[in-house]
Amino acid sequence: MSAAEDVDKIGLKRGIVIKDDWPGYSLDLFTYPEHYHEDIENVYIPHGIIKNRIERLAHYVMEDFDEDKMVVLCVLKGGYKFCVDLVEFIKTLGRNSNRYLETRVEFIRLKSYLNDQSTEDLHIVGSSDLSFLRGKSVLIVEAIVDTGKTMKALLKHVETFQPKMVKVAGLLVKRVQNMTDSLTDYIGFEIPNRFVVGYALDYNEYFRDLNHICVISKTGKLKYKI
Ligand code: HPA
Ligand code: MG
DSSP: OOHHHHHHHHHHHHOEEOOTTOOOBOGGGSOOOGGGTTTEEEEEEOHHHHHHHHHHHHHHHHHHOOSSEEEEEEEETTTHHHHHHHHHHHHHHHHHHTOOOEEEEEEEEEOOEETTEEOSSOOEESOOOOGGGTTOEEEEEEEEESSSHHHHHHHHHHHTTOOSEEEEEEEEEEEOTTOOGGGOSEEEEEEESOOEEBTTBOBTTBSTTOSSEEEEOHHHHHHTOO
16 A cells, blocks of 8 residues: 555544644634634634545545435534535535535434533434435534544434435544544544534534634633533
Protein backbone atom coordinates (compact mmCIF):
# COMPACT_ATOMS: atom_id res chain seq x y z
CA MET A 1 0.00 0.00 0.00
CA SER A 2 1.40 3.42 -0.92
CA ALA A 3 1.78 6.16 1.67
CA ALA A 4 -1.06 8.08 0.09
CA GLU A 5 -3.41 5.11 0.31
CA ASP A 6 -2.34 4.57 3.87
CA VAL A 7 -3.11 8.15 4.84
CA ASP A 8 -6.37 7.92 2.98
CA LYS A 9 -7.42 4.83 4.89
CA ILE A 10 -6.58 6.44 8.21
CA GLY A 11 -8.31 9.62 7.11
CA LEU A 12 -11.38 7.62 6.23
CA LYS A 13 -11.45 5.71 9.49
CA ARG A 14 -10.58 8.40 12.01
CA GLY A 15 -11.25 11.57 10.11
CA ILE A 16 -9.03 14.59 10.58
CA VAL A 17 -7.51 14.05 14.00
CA ILE A 18 -7.45 17.14 16.21
CA LYS A 19 -4.90 16.70 18.98
CA ASP A 20 -5.55 17.32 22.68
CA ASP A 21 -3.32 20.39 22.75
CA TRP A 22 -4.89 22.13 19.73
CA PRO A 23 -5.63 25.65 21.04
CA GLY A 24 -7.94 26.66 18.18
CA TYR A 25 -7.63 29.93 16.24
CA SER A 26 -7.88 33.34 17.85
CA LEU A 27 -11.34 34.86 17.43
CA ASP A 28 -9.76 37.98 15.89
CA LEU A 29 -8.82 36.00 12.80
CA PHE A 30 -12.38 35.18 11.78
CA THR A 31 -15.85 36.65 11.56
CA TYR A 32 -18.68 35.40 13.76
CA PRO A 33 -21.93 36.79 15.20
CA GLU A 34 -21.09 39.76 17.39
CA HIS A 35 -23.53 38.64 20.12
CA TYR A 36 -21.28 35.67 20.92
CA HIS A 37 -18.19 37.82 21.43
CA GLU A 38 -17.70 36.87 25.09
CA ASP A 39 -19.24 33.44 24.89
CA ILE A 40 -16.65 31.55 22.88
CA GLU A 41 -12.97 30.92 23.57
CA ASN A 42 -11.68 30.29 20.09
CA VAL A 43 -12.50 29.05 16.62
CA TYR A 44 -11.84 25.36 16.94
CA ILE A 45 -12.73 24.29 13.37
CA PRO A 46 -13.35 27.07 10.85
CA HIS A 47 -16.43 26.83 8.67
CA GLY A 48 -14.45 26.54 5.42
CA ILE A 49 -12.55 23.51 6.68
CA ILE A 50 -15.79 21.88 7.82
CA LYS A 51 -17.31 22.39 4.36
CA ASN A 52 -14.33 21.01 2.50
CA ARG A 53 -14.11 17.97 4.73
CA ILE A 54 -17.80 17.29 4.09
CA GLU A 55 -17.16 17.45 0.35
CA ARG A 56 -14.56 14.72 0.86
CA LEU A 57 -17.04 12.62 2.84
CA ALA A 58 -19.53 13.00 -0.02
CA HIS A 59 -16.98 11.28 -2.28
CA TYR A 60 -16.71 8.35 0.11
CA VAL A 61 -20.49 8.04 0.29
CA MET A 62 -20.78 8.06 -3.50
CA GLU A 63 -18.24 5.26 -3.72
CA ASP A 64 -20.08 3.05 -1.22
CA PHE A 65 -23.70 3.65 -2.24
CA ASP A 66 -23.70 2.02 -5.62
CA GLU A 67 -27.43 2.02 -6.22
CA ASP A 68 -29.39 4.96 -7.57
CA LYS A 69 -31.36 5.75 -4.43
CA MET A 70 -30.63 6.38 -0.79
CA VAL A 71 -32.48 7.52 2.31
CA VAL A 72 -30.65 10.06 4.42
CA LEU A 73 -31.79 9.95 8.02
CA CYS A 74 -30.84 13.27 9.57
CA VAL A 75 -30.55 13.33 13.34
CA LEU A 76 -31.99 16.64 14.57
CA LYS A 77 -31.36 19.20 15.62
CA GLY A 78 -27.56 19.15 15.59
CA GLY A 79 -27.25 17.27 12.31
CA TYR A 80 -29.22 19.65 10.14
CA LYS A 81 -26.36 21.75 8.74
CA PHE A 82 -24.13 18.73 8.18
CA CYS A 83 -27.02 17.00 6.43
CA VAL A 84 -27.82 19.94 4.14
CA ASP A 85 -24.18 20.38 3.13
CA LEU A 86 -23.52 16.66 2.68
CA VAL A 87 -26.61 16.15 0.52
CA GLU A 88 -25.73 19.20 -1.60
CA PHE A 89 -22.22 17.85 -2.22
CA ILE A 90 -23.63 14.42 -3.10
CA LYS A 91 -26.00 16.06 -5.60
CA THR A 92 -23.21 18.12 -7.17
CA LEU A 93 -20.97 15.07 -7.46
CA GLY A 94 -23.79 13.15 -9.11
CA ARG A 95 -24.37 15.93 -11.64
CA ASN A 96 -20.68 16.06 -12.46
CA SER A 97 -20.23 12.31 -12.80
CA ASN A 98 -23.49 11.32 -14.46
CA ARG A 99 -24.27 8.97 -11.61
CA TYR A 100 -27.12 10.71 -9.94
CA LEU A 101 -27.87 9.36 -6.47
CA GLU A 102 -31.46 10.15 -5.61
CA THR A 103 -31.63 11.27 -2.00
CA ARG A 104 -34.74 11.15 0.13
CA VAL A 105 -34.17 13.02 3.37
CA GLU A 106 -36.00 12.02 6.52
CA PHE A 107 -35.62 13.38 10.02
CA ILE A 108 -35.47 11.97 13.49
CA ARG A 109 -35.17 14.03 16.61
CA LEU A 110 -33.22 12.79 19.60
CA LYS A 111 -32.61 14.61 22.81
CA SER A 112 -30.04 13.65 25.39
CA TYR A 113 -28.16 16.73 26.60
CA LEU A 114 -28.92 19.29 29.32
CA ASN A 115 -26.27 21.99 29.76
CA ASP A 116 -23.12 20.15 28.72
CA GLN A 117 -24.00 16.81 30.31
CA SER A 118 -25.43 13.72 28.70
CA THR A 119 -28.69 12.73 30.40
CA GLU A 120 -30.44 9.51 29.44
CA ASP A 121 -30.05 7.05 26.60
CA LEU A 122 -32.11 7.04 23.43
CA HIS A 123 -35.03 9.40 23.60
CA ILE A 124 -36.84 9.93 20.31
CA VAL A 125 -38.91 13.09 20.19
CA GLY A 126 -42.04 12.55 18.09
CA SER A 127 -42.74 9.51 15.93
CA SER A 128 -40.38 6.56 16.22
CA ASP A 129 -41.97 4.74 13.26
CA LEU A 130 -39.29 4.41 10.62
CA SER A 131 -41.02 1.80 8.48
CA PHE A 132 -40.16 3.82 5.35
CA LEU A 133 -36.61 2.46 5.78
CA ARG A 134 -37.56 -1.10 4.90
CA GLY A 135 -35.37 -2.45 2.09
CA LYS A 136 -33.61 0.89 1.64
CA SER A 137 -29.95 1.93 1.65
CA VAL A 138 -29.74 4.28 4.59
CA LEU A 139 -27.24 6.90 5.63
CA ILE A 140 -27.62 8.16 9.19
CA VAL A 141 -26.29 11.71 9.48
CA GLU A 142 -25.32 12.79 12.97
CA ALA A 143 -23.35 15.86 14.06
CA ILE A 144 -21.51 14.29 16.96
CA VAL A 145 -20.82 10.84 18.29
CA ASP A 146 -19.24 10.71 21.73
CA THR A 147 -19.84 7.69 23.94
CA GLY A 148 -21.58 5.98 21.05
CA LYS A 149 -24.43 4.96 23.34
CA THR A 150 -27.01 7.00 21.47
CA MET A 151 -25.77 5.81 18.08
CA LYS A 152 -25.75 2.20 19.19
CA ALA A 153 -29.35 2.49 20.38
CA LEU A 154 -30.40 4.32 17.22
CA LEU A 155 -28.77 1.70 15.00
CA LYS A 156 -30.58 -1.04 16.88
CA HIS A 157 -33.86 0.79 16.42
CA VAL A 158 -33.20 1.39 12.71
CA GLU A 159 -32.29 -2.27 12.14
CA THR A 160 -35.72 -3.38 13.41
CA PHE A 161 -37.19 -1.83 10.23
CA GLN A 162 -34.99 -4.09 8.07
CA PRO A 163 -33.18 -1.64 5.82
CA LYS A 164 -30.99 -3.11 3.08
CA MET A 165 -27.87 -1.35 4.30
CA VAL A 166 -27.06 1.22 6.97
CA LYS A 167 -24.03 3.51 7.16
CA VAL A 168 -23.31 6.27 9.65
CA ALA A 169 -21.80 9.67 8.92
CA GLY A 170 -20.59 11.58 11.98
CA LEU A 171 -19.15 15.04 11.48
CA LEU A 172 -17.40 14.87 14.84
CA VAL A 173 -16.34 11.88 16.87
CA LYS A 174 -15.06 12.53 20.39
CA ARG A 175 -11.97 10.78 21.61
CA VAL A 176 -13.36 9.26 24.79
CA GLN A 177 -12.48 6.16 26.73
CA ASN A 178 -13.83 2.97 25.20
CA MET A 179 -14.52 4.78 21.96
CA THR A 180 -16.85 2.97 19.66
CA ASP A 181 -15.56 4.54 16.47
CA SER A 182 -16.40 1.41 14.52
CA LEU A 183 -20.02 2.59 14.56
CA THR A 184 -19.19 5.57 12.37
CA ASP A 185 -18.36 4.83 8.75
CA TYR A 186 -17.61 8.40 7.65
CA ILE A 187 -15.92 10.64 10.19
CA GLY A 188 -15.30 14.33 9.58
CA PHE A 189 -13.06 15.08 12.56
CA GLU A 190 -11.91 13.19 15.61
CA ILE A 191 -11.75 15.70 18.45
CA PRO A 192 -10.69 15.66 22.12
CA ASN A 193 -13.40 15.18 24.71
CA ARG A 194 -14.42 18.86 24.90
CA PHE A 195 -17.80 20.48 24.64
CA VAL A 196 -18.04 22.30 21.32
CA VAL A 197 -20.76 24.45 19.76
CA GLY A 198 -21.65 25.94 16.40
CA TYR A 199 -22.47 24.58 12.96
CA ALA A 200 -25.87 23.56 14.43
CA LEU A 201 -24.41 22.14 17.64
CA ASP A 202 -25.98 23.82 20.65
CA TYR A 203 -25.58 24.54 24.28
CA ASN A 204 -29.16 24.72 25.60
CA GLU A 205 -30.31 25.74 22.10
CA TYR A 206 -27.79 28.59 21.78
CA PHE A 207 -24.93 28.76 19.25
CA ARG A 208 -26.67 26.88 16.45
CA ASP A 209 -26.39 30.09 14.39
CA LEU A 210 -22.60 30.10 14.59
CA ASN A 211 -20.93 28.78 11.41
CA HIS A 212 -17.62 27.71 12.89
CA ILE A 213 -17.23 24.99 15.48
CA CYS A 214 -16.01 26.74 18.64
CA VAL A 215 -15.20 26.07 22.25
CA ILE A 216 -17.60 27.77 24.61
CA SER A 217 -16.14 30.11 27.26
CA LYS A 218 -16.86 30.10 31.00
CA THR A 219 -18.93 33.25 30.51
CA GLY A 220 -20.93 31.54 27.77
CA LYS A 221 -21.58 28.46 29.90
CA LEU A 222 -22.88 30.58 32.76
CA LYS A 223 -24.90 32.96 30.60
CA TYR A 224 -26.91 30.22 28.88
CA LYS A 225 -27.11 27.72 31.75
CA ILE A 226 -30.56 26.47 32.73
N1 HPA B 1 -21.63 19.97 21.83
C1 HPA B 1 -22.95 20.05 21.59
N2 HPA B 1 -23.77 19.02 21.70
C2 HPA B 1 -23.23 17.84 22.07
C3 HPA B 1 -21.85 17.70 22.31
C4 HPA B 1 -21.01 18.83 22.20
O1 HPA B 1 -19.78 18.79 22.42
N3 HPA B 1 -21.65 16.39 22.66
C5 HPA B 1 -22.87 15.79 22.57
N4 HPA B 1 -23.82 16.64 22.22
MG1 MG C 1 -27.92 19.49 21.86
